[in-house]
Amino acid sequence: MTIFEVDMSQREYQKQFSVWISKDHYRRLKELTAKPGITLTTILERMIDTYQPEPEPISEKCYAALLKIVGDLESRIAALEQQSSQNLYQSNSIIDSPIPSDRAALAALVRERREQGLSFKQIADGLNDRGWTPDKIPGKTGNRVDASPAWTEKTLSQLLNRVKPS
Structure with missing residues (x-):
């Protein structure tokens, strides 16, 4: 049938x-x-x-290669974490400097920190943490009424564009 x-x-x-x-x-x-x-x-x-067949078990050679890659990645991550903590320490070392007396001195300090590899964000955070906000740093005619309440990447970039190195 x-x-x-x-x-x-x-x-x-x-x-x-x-x-x-x-x-x-x-x-x-x-x-x-x-x-x-x-x-x-x-x-x-x-x-x-x-249909998806069951994957074949990986070979010892492949497993060893994967372990090596994982080990390399772990060491790279550790190096990046160490570098990041060093940059954070450098960012916090802004306090070691005296409070800049004017915007030209502040611009010089920012340029110095940039040359050391700090980002604008790290520098801005370090300045703001110390209370060195834009309205606290005197300009040519004293404190600015329209000054930003805190440093940002943008305000630091503007500072460097406006205050040329002497």
């Missing part, structure tokens, strides 16, 4: 095979193929297309 009709015109492109399945699965296949447009071939092809 044949449950599924076979289109013999496709024989050169297709192969026939037999498989044993449980009665429940057999019943389910019959139900699925009873729907219009669904054939056993369609079901099997979709199953095969979506």
Whole structure:
């Protein structure tokens, strides 16, 4: 007894095979193929297309290579963390300098810290932490009423553009 009709015109492109399945699965296949447009071939092809085989275990050589990469990354991260903490220390060392007496002295201090590798953000944070806000540093005519309440990357950049090195 044949449950599924076979289109013999496709024989050169297709192969026939037999498989044993449980009665429940057999019943389910019959139900699925009873729907219009669904054939056993369609079901099997979709199953095969979506099947993901179990990955093979990695070789010892591959595992060793991965461990080496992880070790290299860990050492690079440690070096970056150390450099970051050194930069933070340098940023906090702005306090070692006397409070600049004017904007030219402050610009010179900022340029010096930039040459040491500090970012504008680190310098701004260091200045603000010390209370050296823009309104505290006298300009040509004293304190500015419109001065920013805190240093930012933008205000430091503007300071360096406005106050040229002497």
